[in-house]
Amino acid sequence: MAKEQTLSLIKPDGVARGLVGEVIGRFEKNGLQIRALKMVRLTLEEARAFYAVHQGRSFYDSLTRFMSSGPIVALILEGEEAIRRNRELMGATDWRQAEAGTIRADLARDIEANVVHGSDGPETAAREIAFFFSELEKA
Numbered sequence: 001m002a003k004e005q006t007l008s009l010i011k012p013d014g015v016a017r018g019l020v021g022e023v024i025g026r027f028e029k030n031g032l033q034i035r036a037l038k039m040v041r042l043t044l045e046e047a048r049a050f051y052a053v054h055q056g057r058s059f060y061d062s063l064t065r066f067m068s069s070g071p072i073v074a075l076i077l078e079g080e081e082a083i084r085r086n087r088e089l090m091g092a093t094d095w096r097q098a099e100a101g102t103i104r105a106d107l108a109r110d111i112e113a114n115v116v117h118g119s120d121g122p123e124t125a126a127r128e129i130a131f132f133f134s135e136l137e138k139a
């Protein structure tokens with residue numbers, strides 16, 4: 001199985017609540033290697049572009065306001081099956097349905113402010129990595 005890259009975001013709630021180290025520690029302990037890392041604050045327009053796939057959904061306006069409400073941390077994670085394994089570590093979108101021991105089950109208490117984002121497939125990962133990182137920023 002070849003190595004794969006995925007995009008992870010620690011959302012504004014995760015940064016504001018001081019969970020950056022906790023979340024990154026979970027990636028590292030689980031064999032996901034950090035290949036790029038930065039803190040940024042999205043404008044509303046950038047958040048709307050990033051989540052364009054959800055345009056028209058009931059939660060889109062609120063989600064994109066939330067994602068532009070404060071700093072976030074963006075990471076490229078690399079490893080065997082990194083996309084699936086990151087999604088496993090994150091847990092289900094709704095923390096109430098997330099498996100115990102996952103980031104969202106342990107740390108989130110809100111379906112919107114759910115600490116992390118992770119790419120959901122190879123095409124999404126490529127698009128989302130390019131959205132946040134230039135070639136120069138990749139280790």
Ligand code: UDP
Nearest residue numbers: 059063092093111112113114116117118120
């Ligand atoms: N979201 C929400 N309400 C919903 C579904 C999603 O607020 O009913 C938010 C939540 O922050 C989620 C994001 O929209 O993480 C993107 O939704 P998606 O279905 O892609 O979930 P994810 O891939 O993040 O698990």
Ligand code: MG
Nearest residue numbers: 117118119120
């Ligand atoms: Mg998603």
